[in-house]
Structure formats: C-alpha cells, structure tokens
Amino acid sequence: MSGHKLNFIGGEWVAGADASPDINPSNTHDMIGEFSRASAAEAESAIAAAYEAFPAWSRSTIQQRHDILKNIGDEIIARKEELGRLLSREEGKTLPEGIGEVARAGQIFQFFAGECLRMAGDKLSSVRPNVDVEITREPIGVVGLITPWNFPIAIPAWKIAPALAYGNCVVFKPAELVPASAHALAEIIVRAGVPAGVFNLVMGRGSVVGEAMLKSPRIAAISFTGSVATGRKVAQACIGSDPMKKMQLEMGGKNPLVVLDDADIKIAVECAVNGAFFSTGQRCTASSRLIVTDGIHDKFVDAVIDRMKGLVVDDALKPGTHIGPVVDQNQLDQDLSYVRLGKDEGATLAFGGELLNREMPGFYLSPALFTDVDNRMRIAREEIFGPVATVTRARDYDEALAIANDTPFGLSSGICTTSLKHASHFKRNSEAGMVMVNLPTAGVDYHVPFGGRKGSSYGPREQGRYAEEFYTTVKTAYTYSGT
Ligand SMILES: NC(=O)C1=CN([C@@H]2O[C@H](COP(=O)(O)OP(=O)(O)OC[C@H]3O[C@@H](n4cnc5c(N)ncnc54)[C@H](OP(=O)(O)O)[C@@H]3O)[C@@H](O)[C@H]2O)C=CC1
Numbered sequence: 001m002s003g004h005k006l007n008f009i010g011g012e013w014v015a016g017a018d019a020s021p022d023i024n025p026s027n028t029h030d031m032i033g034e035f036s037r038a039s040a041a042e043a044e045s046a047i048a049a050a051y052e053a054f055p056a057w058s059r060s061t062i063q064q065r066h067d068i069l070k071n072i073g074d075e076i077i078a079r080k081e082e083l084g085r086l087l088s089r090e091e092g093k094t095l096p097e098g099i100g101e102v103a104r105a106g107q108i109f110q111f112f113a114g115e116c117l118r119m120a121g122d123k124l125s126s127v128r129p130n131v132d133v134e135i136t137r138e139p140i141g142v143v144g145l146i147t148p149w150n151f152p153i154a155i156p157a158w159k160i161a162p163a164l165a166y167g168n169c170v171v172f173k174p175a176e177l178v179p180a181s182a183h184a185l186a187e188i189i190v191r192a193g194v195p196a197g198v199f200n201l202v203m204g205r206g207s208v209v210g211e212a213m214l215k216s217p218r219i220a221a222i223s224f225t226g227s228v229a230t231g232r233k234v235a236q237a238c239i240g241s242d243p244m245k246k247m248q249l250e251m252g253g254k255n256p257l258v259v260l261d262d263a264d265i266k267i268a269v270e271c272a273v274n275g276a277f278f279s280t281g282q283r284c285t286a287s288s289r290l291i292v293t294d295g296i297h298d299k300f301v302d303a304v305i306d307r308m309k310g311l312v313v314d315d316a317l318k319p320g321t322h323i324g325p326v327v328d329q330n331q332l333d334q335d336l337s338y339v340r341l342g343k344d345e346g347a348t349l350a351f352g353g354e355l356l357n358r359e360m361p362g363f364y365l366s367p368a369l370f371t372d373v374d375n376r377m378r379i380a381r382e383e384i385f386g387p388v389a390t391v392t393r394a395r396d397y398d399e400a401l402a403i404a405n406d407t408p409f410g411l412s413s414g415i416c417t418t419s420l421k422h423a424s425h426f427k428r429n430s431e432a433g434m435v436m437v438n439l440p441t442a443g444v445d446y447h448v449p450f451g452g453r454k455g456s457s458y459g460p461r462e463q464g465r466y467a468e469e470f471y472t473t474v475k476t477a478y479t480y481s482g483t
C-alpha cells in the first residue's frame with residue numbers, strides 16, 4: 001500500500017485498513033491514485049478525536065476561525081486551475097465546470113469566514129419585571145458530513161465551512177468514487193492551521209465508515225447529500241440513536257422546466273440543454289422534465305435536438321468537450337436501463353441515449369431526449385441522474401404547472417416565459433425549494449439558501465446565512481437583575 005494517500009485523524013495522517021484505486025471515467029486506463037479506506041475502528045478514533053477537540057474549538061475566537069477559513073478559501077481559489085483539473089479527471093465533468101466548481105468552493109470558505117464575524121443574537125425584554133432575555137447560538141458538537149460524488153469539492157465545502165465557522169468539530173466522509181478532491185481539500189484545511197482533532201478526513205465505504213458515524217453517540221448531527229434510499233437509512237439511524245441526532249438530508253430531484261408559448265425560444269433552449277445535460281446530467285438540480293405548451297412544443301423540440309447534435313461528448317479534460325463521461329459503470333448501467341425503460345413505456349426516444357466510443361475507454365453516453373412522455377411514466381417520476389431528459393406536452397400554463405408539481409420531489413423548478421403574470425404565479429405556486437425564471441434549474445449561487453421540499457430534502461437549509469440553523473443550537477438565557 002506504499003504511496004497511497006492517507007486519512008487525517010486526530011491531527012495525524014494515518015493509513016487505513018486498506019486502499020482503493022481512483023479511476024478516471026474519461027479513460028479507465030488512467031489511475032489517479034490509491035486512497036486509504038478506513039475501518040469502522042478508524043472512523044471511531046476520528047470521532048473520539050473530534051469529541052476531545054470540541055470544548056477548546058467551541059471557545060476559539062471568531063478571529064481565529066475567520067482567519068483559518070479565509071486562508072482555506074484563498075488557497076483554493078489560487079489553485080483553482082490545478083484542483084479543477086484533478087476534479088474533472090476523477091469525476092468526469094468538463095474542465096471549465098471543474099474549475100468553476102473549485103472556485104465556488106473557495107468562495108464558500110471566504111463567505112463563511114465573514115459569517116464568523118457576523119454571528120449575532122437577540123436581547124429582549126422579559127414579560128416579567130427586571131428580567132432580561134438573551135438568545136444566543138452555540139455550536140452543536142461533532143458533526144458527521146457524508147457527501148456524494150457529483151460535486152466532489154463544492155458540497156464538502158458547503159458543509160465543512162459552516163460547521164467550522166460556527167465552532168463545531170468535523171468528521172468528513174467523502175464518496176468513495178472521488179477521494180482525490182476530498183484529500184486535496186483536507187490538505188488545504190490542515191495547512192490553514194486547524195487544531196488537531198477539529199477536522200478529520202475518513203475516506204472509505206459508506207457501509208463501513210458512514211455506518212460507524214451513524215451509530216456513534218458522540219456525533220451530534222449528520223449532514224448528508226446523496227440518494228433517497230441512503231437518505232432514508234441515515235434518517236432512521238439518526239432517530240434511532242441515543243441521543244437522537246440532528247439531521248439535514250439533501251436527496252434527489254426530478255426538476256421541471258416549464259416552457260410557455262410566449263418564451264424566448266433561444267433562452268428556453270439554452271436553459272433546457274444546460275439544465276438537463278451539462279455536468280452529464282449528474283446534478284440533483286438537473287432539468288430532467290421539460291414541460292412544454294402546445295403552441296411552442298414542436299418548434300422547441302426541433303431546436304433542442306439541433307442544439308444536442310452540436311454537443312461534443314468526449315474526454316472531460318479535452319478542450320472543446322461540452323459533456324464529459326458518466327461517472328462510472330454502475331451509473332452508466334442505471335442510465336441505460338432508464339433509456340430502455342422509456343422505450344418500453346411507450347415514450348419516443350427522439351435523440352441520443354447511445355454508448356459512444358472515444359479515443360480512450362470511458363463511460364460515454366450521448367445525451368438522450370424522450371418526447372411523448374406521460375408524467376405517470378417511471379422515466380418522468382424517478383431520478384435517473386444522467387444525461388436523460390423527458391418532454392411532456394401541456395395544453396396551457398395551468399396544466400403545465402399542475403404537471404410540474406405532480407412529483408414526489410421538490411428541489412428546484414423553472415419557467416421560461418416573457419409573461420410577468422405567469423412568472424409571478426409560478427414563483428408563488430411551484431412546490432419547490434428553488435424557483436428559476438428564464439434560467440436553468442441547475443447552477444445556484446453560493447451565498448443563498450439551497451434545499452427543497454417533499455422527498456428532496458429534510459431539515460434546515462444549507463448554504464448562505466441560513467446554514468446557521470443546522471450548525472448551531474439556540475440558547476435562551478433569563479437574567480433577573482433585582483428590583
Ligand atoms: N442528490 C444528489 O446530489 C445525489 C443523488 N445521487 C443518487 O444516488 C444514486 C446512487 O449514487 P450513490 O453514490 O450510490 O449514492 P449514495 O446515497 O449511496 O451515496 C452518498 C454518500 O452516502 C454514503 N453512504 C452509502 N451508504 C451509506 C450508509 N449505509 N450509511 C452512511 N453513508 C452511506 C456514500 O458512501 P460511498 O459512496 O463511499 O459508499 C456516499 O458518501 C445516483 O444514481 C443518484 O440517483 C447520488 C449522488 C448525489
């Protein structure tokens with residue numbers, strides 16, 4: 001196991017029980033490196049180290065926390081090209097997307113550096129005489145952060161940065177598919193001067209490391225992003241543990257983009273293609289359901305297909321690539337099985353959905369567009385998490401809105417229209433946590449809340465100043481000052 005990258009536990013870089021290879025999905029002959037895989041016992045020592053470090057870190061000054069987070073953010077931004085290349089090599093999003101994601105991670109750390117200084121409480125009069133009431137926020141303790149593979153640095157950043165900013169200690173378990181970005185981030189965090197035990201990186205399997213975190217009574221809260229199935233397991237474990245854990249779950253989406261007759265067609269096509277297929281459709285905010293009114297339907301579908309014909313699917317690092325490979329064989333199998341299912345369900349595969357050969361072996365799939373899709377079909381209800389989108393025809397705005405809301409999910413939604421009346425009505429009546437007007441459903445700002453409703457999310461919002469709701473606990477103090 002010599003030469004493999006190590007976990008960071010209690011202030012030390014330590015080898016795991018074994019190691020696993022990190023493979024480039026654009027070229028499966030390219031191994032990025034080998035990364036330690038922790039055992040349950042190693043996960044427990046990370047939790048113990050975090051638990052021990054918590055009393056001192058929770059009392060650290062806001063200046064200390066600010067400086068550490070700012071240093072982290074500054075280094076990430078200064079190295080965005082190099083780190084973006086690493087991210088694109090291991091996850092398969094294009095190089096501009098990889099660099100953009102790294103820059104966003106840096107901005108998130110810088111934002112939360114500022115938030116340390118802005119932490120505030122409330123001072124109120126009591127309903128009783130000579131009594132004052134103070135409401136303050138305190139850190140919650142050790143937080144376990146479990147992240148997915150599709151945003152290998154931005155999602156860890158938007159969990160780690162607020163966790164540290166508000167005085168919590170962190171045990172971070174990245175997805176096994178993307179350890180290189182997580183490890184690079186950990187090196188930066190360590191270099192920025194975080195005291196021993198405050199931040200711990202525990203790479204390894206969800207079923208081993210993740211489960212150990214869920215079982216531990218020393219972890220006060222879990223923030224998870226990933227699939228609905230795993231999210232449910234996390235929720236059950238958090239409720240079942242003693243004491244119960246606070247939890248924040250970000251799960252899937254089946255996000256509608258409504259296109260009305262009066263839409264600017266160029267904007268609508270760009271929103272659809274970007275939202276559905278960029279980042280290989282592997283975004284929980286992807287516009288996987290296009291809901292199009294009668295008058296524009298045929299013109300819109302033709303224009304989207306024309307645009308899709310010009311999309312270059314190739315090696316993520318190659319200049320000119322618009323869409324990189326699918327992340328791995330499992331996800332590719334899932335995407336292909338939904339393409340088969342769509343045809344079996346009676347939808348029309350209007351474009352794509354084919355395996356592609358490129359110079360090197362990788363998981364290449366042409367983006368797929370289904371038309372004649374009934375919203376009851378499984379391809380319109382279940383998250384596919386690949387470059388596969390459906391088009392459903394609607395009579396008018398009212399029917400389009402009803403179809404948009406008819407889903408078990410509620411993460412993001414969008415509408416393309418030039419009508420202020422319809423845009424305003426949609427913003428008020430869309431059953432989603434994030435609503436976009438003439439913008440793709442994916443691609444969000446880093447300083448405002450992120451999260452959804454229904455089956456998409458559970459618990460307080462992530463990101464922006466709303467993040468403090470999850471990463472702090474409220475204390476109400478009463479003082480009697482005498483007569
Ligand atoms: N909403 C979103 O942003 C995402 C949704 N997905 C959806 O999930 C599907 C499967 O992707 P997958 O990566 O397997 O998603 P998972 O939900 O399984 O993985 C997300 C994270 O949870 C960890 N994990 C897995 N099992 C457990 C467990 N029992 N206890 C604690 N942690 C666990 C994973 O670890 P490890 O991977 O190391 O085993 C990973 O770090 C995708 O096809 C897509 O539909 C996936 C990613 C992101």
Ligand SMILES: O=C(O)CCC(=O)C(=O)O
Nearest residue numbers: 282283284285442443444
């Ligand atoms: O759309 C975005 O910018 C973020 C998407 C995301 O967080 C996700 O897919 O998990």
